[in-house]
Amino acid sequence: MTPTTPRDDEPSSPRSPVVMRDVAKAAGVSVATVSHVVNDNPRARIGQAARERVRRAIEELGYRPNALAKTLVTGSSSFIGLVADAIATTPFAGQIIQGAQDEAWKHGYVLLVANTGGNEAAEEQAIAMMLEHKVRGILYSTWFHRAVTPPAALAETDAVLVGCYSEDSSLQAVVPDEVQGGRTATQLLLDAGHRRIAFINTSHPSPAQTGRLEGYRELLERAGVGYDPALVVEATSDQEGGYEAAMRVLEHDVTAVFCHNDRVAMGLYDAARDRSLRVPDDLAVVGFDDQEVISAHLRPPLTTVALPHYDLGAAGVRLLLGIDEPTAGTARLVACPPVVRSSV
Amino acid sequence: MTPTTPRDDEPSSPRSPVVMRDVAKAAGVSVATVSHVVNDNPRARIGQAARERVRRAIEELGYRPNALAKTLVTGSSSFIGLVADAIATTPFAGQIIQGAQDEAWKHGYVLLVANTGGNEAAEEQAIAMMLEHKVRGILYSTWFHRAVTPPAALAETDAVLVGCYSEDSSLQAVVPDEVQGGRTATQLLLDAGHRRIAFINTSHPSPAQTGRLEGYRELLERAGVGYDPALVVEATSDQEGGYEAAMRVLEHDVTAVFCHNDRVAMGLYDAARDRSLRVPDDLAVVGFDDQEVISAHLRPPLTTVALPHYDLGAAGVRLLLGIDEPTAGTARLVACPPVVRSSV
DNA sequence: ATGAAAGCGCTAACAC
DNA sequence: GTGTTAGCGCTTTCAT
Numbered sequence A, B: 001m002t003p004t005t006p007r008d009d010e011p012s013s014p015r016s017p018v019v020m021r022d023v024a025k026a027a028g029v030s031v032a033t034v035s036h037v038v039n040d041n042p043r044a045r046i047g048q049a050a051r052e053r054v055r056r057a058i059e060e061l062g063y064r065p066n067a068l069a070k071t072l073v074t075g076s077s078s079f080i081g082l083v084a085d086a087i088a089t090t091p092f093a094g095q096i097i098q099g100a101q102d103e104a105w106k107h108g109y110v111l112l113v114a115n116t117g118g119n120e121a122a123e124e125q126a127i128a129m130m131l132e133h134k135v136r137g138i139l140y141s142t143w144f145h146r147a148v149t150p151p152a153a154l155a156e157t158d159a160v161l162v163g164c165y166s167e168d169s170s171l172q173a174v175v176p177d178e179v180q181g182g183r184t185a186t187q188l189l190l191d192a193g194h195r196r197i198a199f200i201n202t203s204h205p206s207p208a209q210t211g212r213l214e215g216y217r218e219l220l221e222r223a224g225v226g227y228d229p230a231l232v233v234e235a236t237s238d239q240e241g242g243y244e245a246a247m248r249v250l251e252h253d254v255t256a257v258f259c260h261n262d263r264v265a266m267g268l269y270d271a272a273r274d275r276s277l278r279v280p281d282d283l284a285v286v287g288f289d290d291q292e293v294i295s296a297h298l299r300p301p302l303t304t305v306a307l308p309h310y311d312l313g314a315a316g317v318r319l320l321l322g323i324d325e326p327t328a329g330t331a332r333l334v335a336c337p338p339v340v341r342s343s344v
Numbered sequence C: 001a002t003g004a005a006a007g008c009g010c011t012a013a014c015a016c
Numbered sequence D: 001g002t003g004t005t006a007g008c009g010c011t012t013t014c015a016t
Helices: A020-027 A031-038 A048-061 A067-074 A094-106 A120-132 A150-154 A178-191 A205-222 A239-250 A262-274 A310-320 B018-026 B031-038 B049-061 B066-074 B094-105 B120-132 B152-156 B178-191 B208-224 B239-250 B262-274 B309-320
Strands: A079-084 A110-115 A137-147 A158-166 A170-178 A197-201 A232-235 A254-259 A284-286 A332-334 B079-084 B110-115 B137-148 B158-166 B172-176 B197-202 B232-235 B258-261 B285-288 B332-334
Touching: A020 A031, A020 A048, A020 A197, A031 A048, A031 B137, A067 B066, A079 A094, A079 A120, A079 A310, A094 A137, A094 A158, A094 A310, A094 B110, A094 B178, A110 A120, A110 B110, A137 A205, A158 A310, A158 B178, A170 A178, A170 A310, A178 A197, A178 A205, A178 A254, A178 A284, A178 B120, A197 A239, A197 A262, A232 A239, A239 A262, A254 A262, A310 A332, B018 B031, B018 B049, B031 B049, B031 B239, B066 B232, B079 B094, B079 B309, B094 B110, B094 B137, B094 B158, B094 B309, B110 B120, B120 B152, B137 B208, B137 B309, B158 B309, B172 B178, B172 B232, B172 B309, B178 B197, B178 B208, B178 B258, B197 B239, B197 B262, B232 B239, B239 B262, B239 B285, B258 B262, B262 B332, B309 B332
Parallel strands: A079 A110, A079 A137, A137 A158, A158 A170, A170 A332, A197 A232, A197 A254, A254 A284, B079 B110, B079 B137, B137 B158, B158 B172, B172 B332, B197 B232, B197 B258, B258 B285
Antiparallel strands: none
């Protein structure tokens, strides 16, 4: 009665090493049958009786299929890797993770995330680890829109760039539509009747810098208001920059300003208050990003244009899985929607 | 010459199905030998020549070990699951992910993340999926400190609660030390010579509410200043709450106020400015959380107490892997450090 | 010092 | 309808 075979003892064992064979034995069928009912395999006809016994056995033993073993035999894993520079650590780009995860789950995949801090060695290590775990593909993403030179190892699997793009467009990419965003912001102000609209742009060279300016300019010209370079100033893209830029911008007696982002708008609010200018009565302002901690709680709440982080992540997964058709040669653009609050 | 065995063709195949056997063949050794050199197995003596040939073959073929197959045979996976309610979507708690990931990597584990939005069904699904992927253990975390009733399925593996705790303390937990945080904030103000220190507490019942108050009170009494209930007001924990609470608090001619968090402090700043009160000259303020987008960029930059998200994540992993000893019965506390800027 | 072989938990032909 | 069997890529005794 000494247990020489530690295999078939009670489920009193430390932790469920309950495998398919155990279920099969308990149900009095073969593992193949168990496999078929577990997977609802349509090409296999299993009798109601057996099916029921198997179900009960699974239930009673607390059986959990081993996804890894399954992957090994089917050859296709259910992992999608997400390597990010600073997404998890940055306020609000976390939505990329959420979008990617939701979309991945929808198709039976789970996310393997690695936040590398932009460190190249960490990136390589992360990608290597993902490759070794036989991921279905990798999403390589950045927390702000920019050009990148993707790690070479990405070529070993399917990969898509999210929130960034490679200059040689060797990889599929999905990025926010900065130009449309610039247009949207400007439209918001134009619609409210403003004609002298300043633009506090970022001083950081980037797709956002050129794209939003282009949208702003385009819409102003299209509306017959005309583009006045004097109304465009550059500043660092934070509260300090916005505060400081306000000096330069407000001397042009503008009635509205489009800010590069919400933080800049927050700085502008401060400056306006110092001058006893009321938002939106004396000065209308629209931000960008929709960084909710700020935008939703400024006084008055800020009307802004949202960066579609969630959609970026989701679109990345769809591209990766081939659900969305890749746009040839160029990055797929995702729209930046307006978020109307009370500052216009 | 028709390829009946699709196995041994050139590496021209679409994507590296290079397996150990291929390496073995190329190096003229057995798979066992390859395995030994790949893992630097100390209990196996491999000749320099063979070792070298294997290394070269690996290099030339671009071989990547299959971590899943390895897991299958060794029985221990290298995954740690992180199920979060809203960490990835919340500004700044993302540091929990980062801390967990860094610590996990350090020990050869990779993170499987699932942000569930607090949805119970999603939680169960996430945990089930992690269990099926045979994770080493699961970190169950919340973006703000609170009591939870952990999903039952967590019992099927090792689990630790991060940023939350279960009332029946059935699971290990690691949470921020709210009391010490309250003391720290108060100390900052006391050190600057303040004696009439108000506290805008949150109106949301929580460990933060009671803990920080306790620390505040404790320190005030210890410092001989005494605790005056009139100086404590409650408010919603955002900018609006801070602005509104300012009314109630400033009529007690206090010289300093400890705010439940940075957002409340931001609201207080607004109110102070409306009254032409200068921070810190007329009013010293300290926040809590160190929500950097806000705290670092307020005018003046806010002195605050940081919520140790990163450490929480890292400590969670350490507890999970048994690197840190569990504190019996009660949750492990991690300190909230002061972050000195210019508002005191 | 190196290799043959068994088997991890599972799926997928193919028998019966 | 259900069982047998051959692997998936790898590690690991145990021979040699």
